[in-house]
Amino acid sequence: MPNFPSFCLNKPAPDPSDPLQPDCVNDDARLVALCQKGDLAAFDCLITKYRNQVYATIYNLARNEEEAWDLAQETFLKAWRHIGQFRGQSKFSTWLHRIATNLTIDWARKKQVECGVEFDENQHAHGIEPASVTTPNAGPGPRSRMEGAEIQTRIDTALLALSPEHRAAIVLREIEGLSYEEIAASVGCTVGTVMSRLFYARKKLQTLLRDLYETL
Numbered sequence: 001m002p003n004f005p006s007f008c009l010n011k012p013a014p015d016p017s018d019p020l021q022p023d024c025v026n027d028d029a030r031l032v033a034l035c036q037k038g039d040l041a042a043f044d045c046l047i048t049k050y051r052n053q054v055y056a057t058i059y060n061l062a063r064n065e066e067e068a069w070d071l072a073q074e075t076f077l078k079a080w081r082h083i084g085q086f087r088g089q090s091k092f093s094t095w096l097h098r099i100a101t102n103l104t105i106d107w108a109r110k111k112q113v114e115c116g117v118e119f120d121e122n123q124h125a126h127g128i129e130p131a132s133v134t135t136p137n138a139g140p141g142p143r144s145r146m147e148g149a150e151i152q153t154r155i156d157t158a159l160l161a162l163s164p165e166h167r168a169a170i171v172l173r174e175i176e177g178l179s180y181e182e183i184a185a186s187v188g189c190t191v192g193t194v195m196s197r198l199f200y201a202r203k204k205l206q207t208l209l210r211d212l213y214e215t216l
Contacts (some may be wrong), residue, residue, distance in 0.1 A: 028092040035083045043083070050093060054100045055205050060171045061164075063138055065157050071107060076102040091092040093139040101168055101186045108164035153213060162201050169197035170205065 034042035054075055059068035069118075077101050086095055159167055165187070173194075183194045191211045 015183065029088060032083065032086060032088070032092055036086075037081070043076075043080055046092070047094075050096055051076075054063075054092075054096065057097065057100055057172075057176060058104050060175050061168055062107065062158055063102070067107065071104055072100070073105055079174050090185060094182070097186045098188065101172070102188070105164040105168055105187070108167070154209060154212065158205055161208060162204060166201035166204070169194055170201040172197055 028046070029041045031046050035046070051072065053070055055072045056070045058075070059065065062071060063069050075096065079096055084100075086092065159171070162170065166188055169183060172178045172186060173180075178186065180191045182192050184191045186196075
């Protein structure tokens with residue numbers, strides 16, 4: 001495989017009418033197979049297809065536009081470096097989403113953005129059952145129900161007060177709309193752990209935003 005390229009995430013999408021452009025309507029498996037042979041044009045197609053999704057996920061976790069672009073760039077660079085290791089055991093989008101999520105969680109850990117001590121999920125995950133009353137509400141979360149710059153700032157600050165793992169769980173569930181199974185695949189943990197993280201993340205958000213919840 002050649003040296004990884006310098007990707008530009010905000011370049012225009014390829015013109016499908018241009019005969020010199022790669023066929024970007026190919027399914028992911030075909031594009032990945034071409035990438036594994038060193039085809040940069042095929043990888044450009046994957047970037048075009050997933051760059052907005054990757055950026056949105058990272059931004060929702062990082063709450064920082066500049067850092068989100070850098071982490072999105074790093075996500076695609078890492079995907080290119082390791083594309084040869086992708087075996088198709090999951091969808092390419094799931095694999096890419098996991099890279100983006102884990103890179104952002106690592107970044108958040110290094111930035112030490114969490115405020116206070118979080119619950120030890122290893123001590124509590126076994127007690128969370130899928131049908132339990134502690135399961136987070138599947139309806140829209142507080143972010144989607146509130147408007148206004150001041151309230152949004154409060155919510156963003158509260159999200160940043162969560163540990164990276166708990167923030168990822170709440171963002172992927174309530175903002176991204178992923179299922180428990182999809183979140184588990186994205187962050188590399190069990191469904192039980194996901195539900196434990198969601199329960200405690202929601203509990204802390206309700207504490208931090210108690211006055212806002214009371215006005216809903």
